[in-house]
Amino acid sequence: MSFIGEASAYFKVFSDGSIKRVEWESAPASNDSSSNGYKSKDVIINSTKPISARIFLPDVPGSSDRLPVLVYFHGGGFCLGSTTWLGYHTFLGDFAVASQSIVLSVDYRHAPENRLPIAYDDCYSSLEWLSCQVSSEPWLQRADLSRVFLSGDSAGGNIVHNVALRTIQEQSCDQVKIKGLLLIHPFFGSEERIEKERASGEAENLALTDWMWKVSLPEGSNRDHYWCNYEMAELSRAEWCRFPPAVVYVAGLDFLKERGVMYAAFLEKNGVEVKLVEAEGEKHVYHMLHPESEATRLLQKQMKEPGVIQIFSDGSVKRPERETSPASEDSSSTGYKSKDVIIDSTKPISGRIFVPDTPASSSLLPVLVYFHGGGFCIGTATWLGYHTFLGDFAVAAQSIVLSVDYRLAPEHRLPTAYDDCYCSLEWLSKQVSSEPWLQRADLSRVFLSGDSAGGNIAHNIAIRAIQKGCDEVKIKGVLPIHPYFGSEERIDKEKASESAKDVGLTDLIWKLSLPEGSNRDYFGCNFEKAELSRDEWGRFPAVVVYVASLDFCKERGVMYAGFLEKKGVDVKLVEAEGEQHVYHVFHPKSEATRLLQKQMSEFIHSL
Numbered sequence: 001m002s003f004i005g006e007a008s009a010y011f012k013v014f015s016d017g018s019i020k021r022v023e024w025e026s027a028p029a030s031n032d033s034s035s036n037g038y039k040s041k042d043v044i045i046n047s048t049k050p051i052s053a054r055i056f057l058p059d060v061p062g063s064s065d066r067l068p069v070l071v072y073f074h075g076g077g078f079c080l081g082s083t084t085w086l087g088y089h090t091f092l093g094d095f096a097v098a099s100q101s102i103v104l105s106v107d108y109r110h111a112p113e114n115r116l117p118i119a120y121d122d123c124y125s126s127l128e129w130l131s132c133q134v135s136s137e138p139w140l141q142r143a144d145l146s147r148v149f150l151s152g153d154s155a156g157g158n159i160v161h162n163v164a165l166r167t168i169q170e171q172s173c174d175q176v177k178i179k180g181l182l183l184i185h186p187f188f189g190s191e192e193r194i195e196k197e198r199a200s201g202e203a204e205n206l207a208l209t210d211w212m213w214k215v216s217l218p219e220g221s222n223r224d225h226y227w228c229n230y231e232m233a234e235l236s237r238a239e240w241c242r243f244p245p246a247v248v249y250v251a252g253l254d255f256l257k258e259r260g261v262m263y264a265a266f267l268e269k270n271g272v273e274v275k276l277v278e279a280e281g282e283k284h285v286y287h288m289l290h291p292e293s294e295a296t297r298l299l300q301k302q303m304k305e306p307g308v309i310q311i312f313s314d315g316s317v318k319r320p321e322r323e324t325s326p327a328s329e330d331s332s333s334t335g336y337k338s339k340d341v342i343i344d345s346t347k348p349i350s351g352r353i354f355v356p357d358t359p360a361s362s363s364l365l366p367v368l369v370y371f372h373g374g375g376f377c378i379g380t381a382t383w384l385g386y387h388t389f390l391g392d393f394a395v396a397a398q399s400i401v402l403s404v405d406y407r408l409a410p411e412h413r414l415p416t417a418y419d420d421c422y423c424s425l426e427w428l429s430k431q432v433s434s435e436p437w438l439q440r441a442d443l444s445r446v447f448l449s450g451d452s453a454g455g456n457i458a459h460n461i462a463i464r465a466i467q468k469g470c471d472e473v474k475i476k477g478v479l480p481i482h483p484y485f486g487s488e489e490r491i492d493k494e495k496a497s498e499s500a501k502d503v504g505l506t507d508l509i510w511k512l513s514l515p516e517g518s519n520r521d522y523f524g525c526n527f528e529k530a531e532l533s534r535d536e537w538g539r540f541p542a543v544v545v546y547v548a549s550l551d552f553c554k555e556r557g558v559m560y561a562g563f564l565e566k567k568g569v570d571v572k573l574v575e576a577e578g579e580q581h582v583y584h585v586f587h588p589k590s591e592a593t594r595l596l597q598k599q600m601s602e603f604i605h606s607l
Contacts, residue, residue, distance in 0.1 A: 019113065021080045027089035033059040037097040040089070041139055045129045049109060051122045053129075054083045055139050056096040056103040066144035068179075069130070070095070072105045073123050073163075075154030075285055077187065077212035078116065083107050087288035091296065099304035102143050104130065108159075112215035116227050119155075120162050127167070131175035146177045146504060150244075151303070153285050154256070155212075157186030161263075162227055165235065168242050171498060181246040182303050185284050188259045189213055190229040191222055196258040205255040230263060235270075237578065241550050242498055245273040249299065251282040271550065271580045277302055319378050319408075325387035331357040335395040338387070339437055343427045347407060349420045351427075352381040353437045354394040354401040364442035366476075366604050367428070368393070368401045371421050371461075373452030373582055375484065375509035376409045385585035389593065396594075397601035400441050402428065406457075409513040414524050417453075418460050425465065429472035444474045447604055448541075451582050452553070453513075455483030459560075460524055466536050476607045479600055481546045482581050485556045486510055487526040488519055493555040502552040527560055532567075542570040544603050546596065548579040574599055 033039040037059050045051040058067070074081040074088055083089070083105035096103045108122035130148070134140045150160045160183050167173055189209060197206050213223050226232035235243075246267055250260040257278075267274040279286070279295055287296040327338040336356050343349040356365070372379040372386055381387070381403035394401045406420035428446070432438045448458040462478050486506065494503050507520075514522050523529040532540075543564055547557040554575075561573040576583070576592055584593040 019110075024082075025086045026082065026084040027086045028084075029054055033057075036093060038093045040093060043133075043137070043139075045106070045126055046122075049122065051109070051125055052083075052107045053126060054089070054092075054105045054107075056093045056105070057139055058096045058100055058102075060100065065142070066147075067142050068099070068101045068147035068149065069143050069145065070099070070101050070103045070149045070151055070182075071123075071126055071130070072103060073108065073119075073150075073152030073156035073159040074105065075152065075156045075185075075187070075288070076110075077209075078111045078119050078155045078216040079212060080110060081155075085288070087291050090291035091287050091300075094291065095300045095303065098300045101149075101304070102140065115218055116216055117162075117218075119159055120166065120227070123159050123163050124166055127163070127173045127176045131173060134175075145175055147179050148176050149180045149182060150178060151182035151184065153184035153288065154187045155216075157183035157260075158188060158227070161186065161230060164244060165233060168235070168239050174500070177500065177504065178244050180244050182249070183246065183260070183263070184249045184287065184299075185251055185254055185256055186248065186260055186263060187212075187256060188228060188230055188263055189223045190231070191224045194258055194262070196255065202255060209255075230266060237271075237550060238498075240270045240272065241580065243267070243270070243272045247275045247277060247303075249277050249279065249302070251284060251286060252278055252280040253282060254284040256284060271583075323384045324380070324382040325384045326382075327352055334391055336391045338391060341431075341435070341437075343404070343424055344420075347420065347423075349407070349423055350381075350405045351424060352387070352390075352403045352405075354391050354403070355437055355440075356394045356398055356400075358398065362440070364445075365440050366397070366399045366445035366447060367441050367443065368397070368399050368447045368449055368479075368600075368604070369421075369424055369428070370401055370403045371406065371417075371448075371450030371454035371457040372403065373450065373454045373482075373484070373585070374408075375506075376414065376417055376453045376513040377509060378408065379453075381405045383585070385588050388588035389584050389597075392588065393597045393600065396597045397604055399601075399604060400438065413515055414513055414522070415515070417457055418464065418524065421457050421461050422464050422468075422470075425461070425470050425473045429470065432472075443472055445476050445604075445607070446473050447477045447479060448475060449479035449481065449600070451481040451585065452484045455480030455557075456485060456524070459483065459527060460530075462541055463530055463532065463536075466532070466539050475541045477541050477603060478543045479546070479603065480543070480557070480560070481584070481596070482548055482551050482553050483545065483557050483560055484553055485525060485527055485560060486520040487528070488521045491555055491559070493552065499552060506552075527563060537567040537569065540564070540567070540569045542603075542607060544572045544574055544599070546574050546576065546599070548576045548581060548583060550579060551581040553581060572603075 029040040029042045031039050038056050041055045043053050045053055092103045092105050106123050106126045108119045134143050152160045160181050217225055248260050248264040250257045264274050264276040282295050287299050327340045329337045331337040336354050339353045341351050343351050390401045390403050404421055404424045406417045432441050450458045458478050458480050465475055510520050521529055545557050545561040547554045561571050564571040579592050584596050
């Protein structure tokens with residue numbers, strides 16, 4: 001037997017194919033949770049290969065609540081590593097407690113004895129095992145398979161990506177609903193060297209990663225194999241639409257940081273909801289090497305943060321934080337100025353006014369009243385995407401924009417959002433003569449617009465204005481963008497197997513938003529249930545319904561336009577090809593957004 005290769009101090013490969021790997025301190029599984037708040041148990045996923053795993057269960061006595069599941073794939077360049085390593089054991093056990101989640105940490109077979117795709121096959125098998133064992137394994141009795149998350153570090157982060165691709169392309173594991181991906185310092189590559197890899201002083205790191213790819217990839221493959229180079233994966237646009245939301249964690253001192261940043265940008269380019277989080281001053285897989293450090297505690301906190309909304313037993317609500325923009329009276333760089341106003345201090349309801357910079361002009365301007373989206377549960381006029389989109393629209397359309405911040409569900413269920421947004425019209429009529437920023441507002445040319453839930457609000461406010469009357473404010477048109485409607489009866493898109501994740505989310509949002517005791521045939525959700533006379537439908541303003549071809553809500557938007565046309569409303573349907581839900585908020589400077597602003601401006605100035 002002769003020695004033929006090595007990877008630093010991690011392992012050695014001998015001519016007979018045997019491998020000697022570094023020995024790391026390990027931790028046994030333990031059913032005793034008294035000292036750390038969790039218990040752990042080793043399980044066999046497939047005894048013939050073999051594939052095993054360790055389950056971590058938080059100690060929550062007296063509770064029967066269902067818990068989300070994190071499936072974790074360890075790192076080690078596909079060549080070493082184990083869920084039994086002390087660093088992984090401590091990190092994942094503590095995470096189970098911090099996030100109140102069940103963790104399944106998978107031990108897959110290693111290269112070079114078992115080259116890719118063996119690791120992917122083994123880790124995918126863990127999802128199949130979950131779906132089969134959830135009804136019989138006592139430690140999974142509280143597992144909520146509608147809330148499964150995939151995570152892993154380094155090579156494990158790569159596995160997360162490739163297992164997610166497999167679930168999308170094979171449309172299998174129906175019982176396991178992957179809600180999100182959490183990739184920690186993911187390990188990717190390509191034949192083309194990136195800047196970090198060409199830098200002086202990185203030769204040792206580069207040699208190590210090259211060697212790991214050489215012994216892990218299928219014989220005859222290079223680093224442009226799609227398992228290594230994510231850009232080579234062949235997914236259709238429809239498949240990218242089903243890719244789960246992702247958070248990519250990078251470390252400031254990690255050789256792989258640049259690859260992680262590029263991966264996040266690649267996902268965003270393909271329309272995936274993605275967030276990039278950097279740990280400054282930290283090294284590769286610091287959370288495994290130092291599982292009780294402050295940086296690791298912060299990582300665990302970031303990983304457990306909800307993607308949408310979290311409701312606690314005391315009724316309190318935690319919403320995601322997104323980048324916001326302050327109002328500014330400086331229009332020199334943007335062509336518009338903005339100002340925050342109070343619509344009703346007792347509720348409270350506020351708004352943000354955008355006025356285009358048109359010096360020396362005294363002509364009256366149309367007014368767009370805009371209602372943000374967010375499933376009635378999240379969102380604000382201050383979000384950077386809304387601020388940029390509406391400010392730029394004010395310039396493009398030479399219009400005054402009032403963007404309304406209404407009260408949110410579930411603390412304030414419908415019809416509160418409708419009440420608040422209708423108040424904005426009453427406020428407009430009272431303030432037009434006294435608010436300096438409204439001096440040029442033409443209340444005979446008011447338009448209602450909004451996206452997603454905001455498009456729903458625009459429709460329902462138009463109905464209320466018809467039924468109640470708001471004489472000083474003349475609503476000339478309604479511009480719902482990707483409007484959010486529903487019904488108890490499922491439509492074709494909702495019955496499709498690939499739509500299960502979207503249906504689950506929209507059902508949950510309606511459950512949190514509708515009045516207690518109501519279902520999705522409530523008139524605010526199902527537009528066909530609105531009770532208007534023929535005369536009232538005759539007074540409904542002209543409408544343009546904007547839909548996006550890759551949007552789960554598209555079919556409902558098309559049906560809404562057809563319903564209005566049937567009622568005799570002047571309606572037009574405009575589709576953005578190749579775009580996703582509320583793309584104008586996520587990409588307010590894109591060409592597609594510029595086109596949307598142009599289309600909206602043309603409609604406003606045609607009436």
